[in-house]
Amino acid sequence: MAADYMRQKLTNFTETVFPTNPTQENRQHHMIRPGNELVSSLPLQIALYFNVYFFPFWLLTCVVILALKFQHLEQLFQFVIITIYIVISGTEAMRLYLGYLGNLQERVPELAGFWLLTLVLQLPLLVFLLAASGGKPTPAEIGVHIIFLIFLLSEIVVGFFALKVMSRQQVMKFHLQEFDDILNPNRDQSESSRYEPLR
Template sequence: MSLPEPVRRRLSSFSRTVFTDTSRTGPEYQRDNIPDNEIVSSLPLQMSLYFNLFFFPFWWVSSVVMLQLKYPVLPDYYKFILVTVIILTSLIEFIRLYLGYMGNLQEKVPELAGFWLLSLLLQLPLILFLLLNDGLKIQPLERAVNIIFVIFLVFQVISAFLALKRMVNQLATRFRLHEFDRLDDELPPDNLAWKERRTETSWIVRPPVEEIHSTVGGWGSTVRA
């Protein structure tokens, strides 16, 4: 299963706009001599996703148990808000982890950009709401698991941002190199032959300057005679 094509195009355009390094002026620019086929998946991000995958069921069980215990003493509007937030957080987390795995392991920029946007714009504000809103009658277990969740999210936002920059810059380098190779392939045969003749003639040894001067002097004495 992959993202719909319109969503992929929009995320690709967003990634090129936000994460492209504008200091790269051409395919000859290779920072730190990074090879073109280097694996740019982020190991710290993948480790964070792996541990997050095992942590999320524990967070969900803790949140549901605490909700059941404090549900009778909560105001009606907080009951609705808390239930809605837990449902939204659960749905977003499944999508977020899937996009993170796909984008990082397979080096797919749209999926990883979707993971980064979901983490930064949706999941992190929801967890901060659960952590900082005292009207929800936050219990110690809830506070502990939400703090751990926030740490996961902040780390993943930063590491995904760095991984996206590397992926987008490498894709831009590959594209420019491919364009240069295609221009060389499309060069007419006459131009290629002209380039070869020019290369060969550049290696012809010209006569020394002294020999030229002596030849010119000989011609001048002949003319005077």
């Protein structure tokens, strides 16, 4: 009796703090059938979570240090570094959004886009910022670049395995759906006839 009371109070508190749409919640329960496995990657989600909070700190540090050393850089490196910061900043918001969407909602195209943006665009640009001696990197810049590089490398490795598992799961769901359609050929007709208007 006390356990039911506590469960009800906890449920009421949770619904007050985190309001949900009951029709959407019921629809989600119907979508997840028994036997379907959720394959979202927890390590990838943890890396994305901390990356979201670290990125503004990285950007602020880089902008402040660039403003301090801007006059001491060659004109070519002034242009290149500003361009790289703009590209990284614009890409990072889109990359993190695709990572969250692809991982939490198990969408393979979004997760693949996140992984490709990380591997093909963000990683080479960050390595260039670390390796280019003409940019005159300061110790603070090197420190935040290395932390950002660790985030990118971990997301590449974990994202690869998450993408592999998720794509395998989606292929299996597709084949199970085809198998289900073969076993129950009249199911689609009965469902469509149920929604036909009465004449």
